[in-house]
Amino acid sequence: MSAQDTATAPASAERRRRFSVEGLTKVFSTEEGQVRAVDDVSFTIEGDTFFTMLGPSGCGKTTTLRMIAGLETISEGRILSDGADFSRMNAFERNIGMVFQSYALFPHMTVFENAAYGLRLRRAPQATVDASVKRILAMLQLDGLAHRYPADLSGGQQQRVSIARALVYEPGMLLLDEPLANLDAKLRVEMRDEIRRLQKALGVMALYVTHDQEEAMAVSDTIAVFSKGRLMQVGAPFEIYARPASLFVADFIGKANFLPLRGDGASAATRSGVAFSGLARRAAGSNEADWFGPEAQAMLMVRPERMSLTPKAATGAGTLSGTVRRIQFLGTFVRYLIEAPDADRPVLIDRPAFVDGVVEGSAVDFGFAPEDAVLFERPGR
Numbered sequence: 001m002s003a004q005d006t007a008t009a010p011a012s013a014e015r016r017r018r019f020s021v022e023g024l025t026k027v028f029s030t031e032e033g034q035v036r037a038v039d040d041v042s043f044t045i046e047g048d049t050f051f052t053m054l055g056p057s058g059c060g061k062t063t064t065l066r067m068i069a070g071l072e073t074i075s076e077g078r079i080l081s082d083g084a085d086f087s088r089m090n091a092f093e094r095n096i097g098m099v100f101q102s103y104a105l106f107p108h109m110t111v112f113e114n115a116a117y118g119l120r121l122r123r124a125p126q127a128t129v130d131a132s133v134k135r136i137l138a139m140l141q142l143d144g145l146a147h148r149y150p151a152d153l154s155g156g157q158q159q160r161v162s163i164a165r166a167l168v169y170e171p172g173m174l175l176l177d178e179p180l181a182n183l184d185a186k187l188r189v190e191m192r193d194e195i196r197r198l199q200k201a202l203g204v205m206a207l208y209v210t211h212d213q214e215e216a217m218a219v220s221d222t223i224a225v226f227s228k229g230r231l232m233q234v235g236a237p238f239e240i241y242a243r244p245a246s247l248f249v250a251d252f253i254g255k256a257n258f259l260p261l262r263g264d265g266a267s268a269a270t271r272s273g274v275a276f277s278g279l280a281r282r283a284a285g286s287n288e289a290d291w292f293g294p295e296a297q298a299m300l301m302v303r304p305e306r307m308s309l310t311p312k313a314a315t316g317a318g319t320l321s322g323t324v325r326r327i328q329f330l331g332t333f334v335r336y337l338i339e340a341p342d343a344d345r346p347v348l349i350d351r352p353a354f355v356d357g358v359v360e361g362s363a364v365d366f367g368f369a370p371e372d373a374v375l376f377e378r379p380g381r
């Protein structure tokens with residue numbers, strides 16, 4: 001926390017300590033039939049955790065957020081806030097601050113009045129409005145713009161105003177739905193750091209929605225990965241990345257190599273000298289059977305930067321080998337694309353620098369340590 005934050009943070013805000021959803025489900029009736037947009041989702045958020053719902057478009061993140069905000073009815077399940085049932089509370093009682101992708105500022109109001117909106121609704125005395133708005137505008141470096149109108153602000157400034165408006169009345173919880181989607185790449189990185197800094201300075205619980213996995217990893221304490229309305233995994237960014245619970249999560253978060261292990265014993269694992277007992281093991285979901293193809297009994301997942309790469313040794317025994325199809329210099333690392341008989345798709349290997357003696361067309365050996373691999377077993381075995 002910076003000196004500026006400690007000087008301006010509220011002394012004793014009423015913060016939410018424990019928030020949970022249990023079996024949350026949303027079924028929409030459409031002309032084509034029923035859509036299970038959110039399907040039996042449960043998670044808990046504690047204290048000032050920065051919690052992110054991450055998943056591809058249409059996986060149910062926004063619908064979950066909207067049910068929490070009271071903007072959408074619940075089909076099944078419960079939402080509990082410090083033990084109280086959220087669905088019985090009106091929007092005021094929920095005491096939530098919301099930030100949307102579209103900013104949703106009032107065009108006819110100044111920055112000051114936009115930021116003051118939640119306090120005016122709550123009939124706060126003018127002195128409180130003045131002090132709180134001043135403080136929050138300062139925290140968001142908007143103090144010089146208080147008398148401007150939204151049309152005279154940049155996109156980044158407008159989004160800052162919408163964050164100020166959501167935080168000014170010290171909500172128990174901050175909900176953010178793709179707040180950075182309309183900003184350019186550089187500003188997105190700046191703003192995401194700033195949102196996290198503010199969230200921690202204010203000690204407010206945050207529930208953030210994004211489809212951008214890098215953004216989720218950068219800002220979150222905890223990530224909940226969604227697919228097709230279902231919650232696939234909840235964990236810290238490192239946990240989700242290094243120990244994905246499903247093939248979907250392994251593939252969705254970062255780059256992953258999948259090495260199929262075929263049943264004849266000539267498997268990638270045994271040939272590379274990997275002891276099965278030392279591996280993290282996961283049972284793949286029943287809907288992930290397609291990943292294995294007709295032959296593979298199991299699948300090893302290894303991240304590209306955890307793989308070793310050397311020119312092919314004369315003997316070659318006990319290692320995996322292949323041919324370099326392409327070398328890409330990507331600034332902070334070099335990516336090698338290897339064609340290997342053990343893999344169904346090119347193996348990606350990321351090294352911090354060019355590997356001596358390895359060029360496009362080279363025969364190479366590659367490998368990995370058992371602790372860097374996750375073994376997925378075929379469903380139903």
Ligand SMILES: Nc1ncnc2c1ncn2[C@@H]1O[C@H](COP(=O)(O)OP(=O)(O)OP(=O)(O)O)[C@@H](O)[C@H]1O
Nearest residue numbers: 028030035037056057058059060061062063064211
């Ligand atoms: N009002 C509605 N009526 C019918 N179906 C809906 C409605 N709202 C959402 N859906 C459907 O529910 C599913 C989940 O949508 P939702 O907007 O929650 O996903 P999302 O993960 O937030 O996606 P995005 O990142 O694109 O916003 C989608 O299949 C969507 O088409």
